[in-house]
Amino acid sequence: MxxxxxxxxxxxxxxxxxxxxxxxxxxxxxxxxIYDYTGPLADGGSAAAAQGTKSAIDMINEKGGxxxxxxxxxxxxxxSKGEVAISETERLLNQEKVDLILGVYSSGQCVPxxxxxxxxxxxxxxxxxVSSAVFKDRNLKYVFxxxxxxxxxxxxxxxxxxxxxxxxxGIKPGDLKVAIxxxxxxxxxxxxxANDSSCKEMGMKVVLKEGYTATAPDLSTLVTKLRxxxxxxxxxxxxxxxxxxxxxxxxxxxxKWKALIGHGAGYGQIAKLTETFGEDVxxxxxxxxxxxxxxxxxxxxxxxxxxTNEMVKRYQAVKGPxxxxxxxxxxxxxxxxxxxxxxxxxxxxxxxxxxxxxRKAALDTDIPVGGTIQGYxxxxxxxxxxxxxxxxRASMVVMQYVKGKTFIVWPSAxxxxxxxxxxxxxxxxxx
Numbered sequence: 001m002x003x004x005x006x007x008x009x010x011x012x013x014x015x016x017x018x019x020x021x022x023x024x025x026x027x028x029x030x031x032x033x034i035y036d037y038t039g040p041l042a043d044g045g046s047a048a049a050a051q052g053t054k055s056a057i058d059m060i061n062e063k064g065g066x067x068x069x070x071x072x073x074x075x076x077x078x079x080s081k082g083e084v085a086i087s088e089t090e091r092l093l094n095q096e097k098v099d100l101i102l103g104v105y106s107s108g109q110c111v112p113x114x115x116x117x118x119x120x121x122x123x124x125x126x127x128x129x130v131s132s133a134v135f136k137d138r139n140l141k142y143v144f145x146x147x148x149x150x151x152x153x154x155x156x157x158x159x160x161x162x163x164x165x166x167x168x169x170g171i172k173p174g175d176l177k178v179a180i181x182x183x184x185x186x187x188x189x190x191x192x193x194a195n196d197s198s199c200k201e202m203g204m205k206v207v208l209k210e211g212y213t214a215t216a217p218d219l220s221t222l223v224t225k226l227r228x229x230x231x232x233x234x235x236x237x238x239x240x241x242x243x244x245x246x247x248x249x250x251x252x253x254x255x256k257w258k259a260l261i262g263h264g265a266g267y268g269q270i271a272k273l274t275e276t277f278g279e280d281v282x283x284x285x286x287x288x289x290x291x292x293x294x295x296x297x298x299x300x301x302x303x304x305x306x307x308t309n310e311m312v313k314r315y316q317a318v319k320g321p322x323x324x325x326x327x328x329x330x331x332x333x334x335x336x337x338x339x340x341x342x343x344x345x346x347x348x349x350x351x352x353x354x355x356x357x358x359r360k361a362a363l364d365t366d367i368p369v370g371g372t373i374q375g376y377x378x379x380x381x382x383x384x385x386x387x388x389x390x391x392x393r394a395s396m397v398v399m400q401y402v403k404g405k406t407f408i409v410w411p412s413a414x415x416x417x418x419x420x421x422x423x424x425x426x427x428x429x430x431x
Contacts, residue, residue: 026065028072029343029353031057032092034103034113035128035331039080040215044240044266045327046105048319049128050075052331053103055314060339067347071339074098078109085109086116093122099353100125102335105327107131107150107187114143123355125342127334128327130264131186132194135387142355144342144362146334146378148289148394149387150187153263154194157235157287160261160398160410160419162202168421169258171232174203179231181222181246183238184211191237191263199235207231214242222246223253233259240266244276251280256431258422261285261398268326270401280428282403283420290397292329292373294408294416300370307336308373323406326399333374341365341378369393375414 035050036042057073065071074096078085085104092098100123104110110129117124118140126134126145130153134145158178165173180195182188189211196209208229210222219242226234234257238246243266266273267286274281293312297305311332315324346353346361367378377393398410400419407417423430 026070027068028070029066030072030074030096030098032076032089032096032098032101033057033073034076034078034085034088034092034101034109035105036080037075037077040241041078041080041106041239043269043272044105045128045264045268045325046080048269048315048325048327049105049331050103051315051318052311052328052333053127053335054331055311056332056335056339059310059314060336066339066343069347069353078104078106080106082106082109082112085113089113089116093117093120099123100355100358102338103127103331104129106185107134107190108185110134111186114138114140118142121355123358125334125338128330129187131190132387133186133190135390137386139383140389141383142359144359144380144389144391146337146391146394147330148396149390150190151194152394152396153191153237153287154196155198156396156398156410157261157263157285158195158198158202158204160285160287161199161204161233163410164419164421165204168419169232174205176204176233177207177229177231178204178233178235179208179226179229180206180210180235181208181226181238182211182236183214183242185214187265188214188237192235195235195237195263212242214239216242216245218249219246220249220253223249223255226250227253227255231257233257233261235261235263236267237263238266240269240272243267243273247273247277247280251428255429257429258431259283259285260429261287264288264326270406271323271325274401274404279403281401283423283427284401285409285419286326286399286401288326288396288399289330289374289376289394290408291324291326291399291406292333293324294397294399294406295373295375295414299414300373300375301368304370304373311373323404329374333372337365337367337372337378341367367393 036046076088107129132149182192292308346357350357369377376395409419
């Protein structure tokens, strides 16, 4: 066929045909997408976030791309290893020649990655990592994050306790005993520091603050310290294997509590925990941005409910029926905001999609509360602010898992159920 075309169709006609939409190659923007598809962080939420991101990219491409450009996503597996995340960042930038970096679940990866990308004068859109250390006092120019940050996690769980301690537990906040345990990377340490300062400022008694390595093979010493401290409430920040290990050893050693509040990551993957522990994980709390399907679409901008339904449909088509974890919403929502708000503006208003055009476009973003599927708006703190590049409108909720279902229990304005505190009698961890 190729010989026939070149022998019998004039060259000028061939050129004309190739220039038509049916033959012309669509322009493309190359985006390097980095998540942990394998290793322990995958089950902690990274795989769910990655699927959310892919769904958003696929959906945009199916509609023709962005301003005539197809999104050519090059997916890279950080393998739950910081050094791999860095090497993949360098490969995507230097070998694949991507136009920007998007993604990353782990704050331990996000902190060094953001510095490397910014130093290279390339653009990074951080979708899931939460550590406040990504931005705090670093003056990054080309890194933006629509996601919440770890200081918010610490404040939220303490504020929730302050509002419910007397009402639900019969304990005045000033008499409430709180223990803070955490994986000691940037993610856990940031949350724990904010927990510690916030709870103390609200008058609560922090009876233990203890970190551990996320890959620790044994947490029995930590459990022993908790038994001695006898907290009413445990605030825990962890990934997945470490949460599983903690819950197992806590039960074996007879550790009891009135309430346990997790902070995203592994606590956002209730299906995985239920698979291992069954009813023992009933009534766990989780602080996180809202899983989009839990919100009342009537409180959001018109069309957000339909967008949430599309996200859920695409996620379940790949992962199967059941609860859609918050990380899927994060991956989808934050990618969608970039592709439908920032990138089009960069192309139309600032003439392209290099780092400088994307930076200017991001600083122009002004999405009001209710304007995303997760309920919050998007407006980035400007240059000169100690958290420059962070979304100042990002917010979170407190969720509780009850018999396989997820309910919003805080803030009260949007809650879908009353919080259950303390644990019901007969529960594996109830005092």
